[in-house]
Amino acid sequence: MPWIVKLILFVSLMLLAELYFFKRVFHSIKLLFPNSLILKFKVLSIALLLIINFVPITYLLTWFLELLGGPKIDLPEKSTFFDTLFYYPFWVSIIIVLQSVILFLLVDLLRLILLPFKKIDKSKLKRVSAKIIIGISVITTIYAPIRVWYDMTQVSVRITTYKSDAITKDLNNLRIGLISDIQADWYNSNERIQNYIDKLNQTNPDIVFITGDFITNDKESIPVAARLVGKLKSKYGVFACVGDHDNWAYNRDIMKSRREVIKHLAQVGVNMIDNNNLIMKIGNSNIGMTFITDTYSDRINDKELDFLTSNLDSVNLKILVTHQPNGRMKKAAVKEKYNIMVAGHTHGGQITILFPFINLTPTLLETRYVKGDFWFNDLLMVVNRGLGMSLAPIRYNSTPEVTLIILKSK
16 A cells, blocks of 8 residues: 555544544533633634644645645654654644543443433433543543653563473573664664663673664664664673564665674674574573564565474573564464563554553554563563654553563472
């Protein structure tokens, strides 16, 4: 689907959501506060809609002018002024609308269910619904920006334990650090990445795994990402697999991009391994590690996957390292009796809308393994929330994460 069609579809859906949001809020205010001055300034809502959608509307207008033979107009790139005034407010407002609307729909659904009951006071029900609508809109308008700020400035450390008979005396209490999706770019500052690295170093890991995506899509960020991850401290080394974005520094030349990332990482002592096995000896014990490249641009075929995962003999512990936590990788790990599988890619949902009993995120359309730990018999699959952002330059209800896996013998 062409990008312009996607943009038109996105803008259309967002306008519908925004219109529903403003309509419900204004109707609720009118019901509860009929003399409110806000009702006399409906033009403000139109102006607010235009301001909120300035970015996509501008993209559409420039594309349309170019289509008519007009001059090509490029919107500012890497502009703090433009981002602060338009880009970030656009995405925060989208989150406020989406978070509110999904809860508005629930309120309206409950109201429709209750309306047929004769004992229900319909007038009172409308007023209660209106109060809830206003309450949701106020709370969300306050909560969403604060939560975005929190998720963009904080890093959580999550500790999980893997207990197994496979853990020998040499491997007992071994600390495995896991991070993912650093995605160095304009929106992910050096300070933010450095804070992420510092958080991992504070856990004193013995081994570090990074499950890909060191950059977003520009070659200038490769040495930046390498320099920062080169500050990681680990007793037995830092190892990484290839992520989706590591292929995209040179447009369609994915192998050149990957070679550049691997080269710069090697210069700072970080080993990015592209479809290969590695055995590490600790004391008298061996850890077998399989690094799988399975990305949008380059899917590993079944034959090579079977070959790699079935060729780790005489090891005490087997770890599979890959970027995307998909069912195919999980099945291979279970089949070949791996102990641990680590992945990233999902950003923990990145933008996660709160809803009763389930948190909604577009990531669920791709995988149900969004974040955290998943057990499949003796296999522990750990999905790290990572640090970076894709599409939207913000996170919401998805705090960046450093994971520490501690091995324990039974």
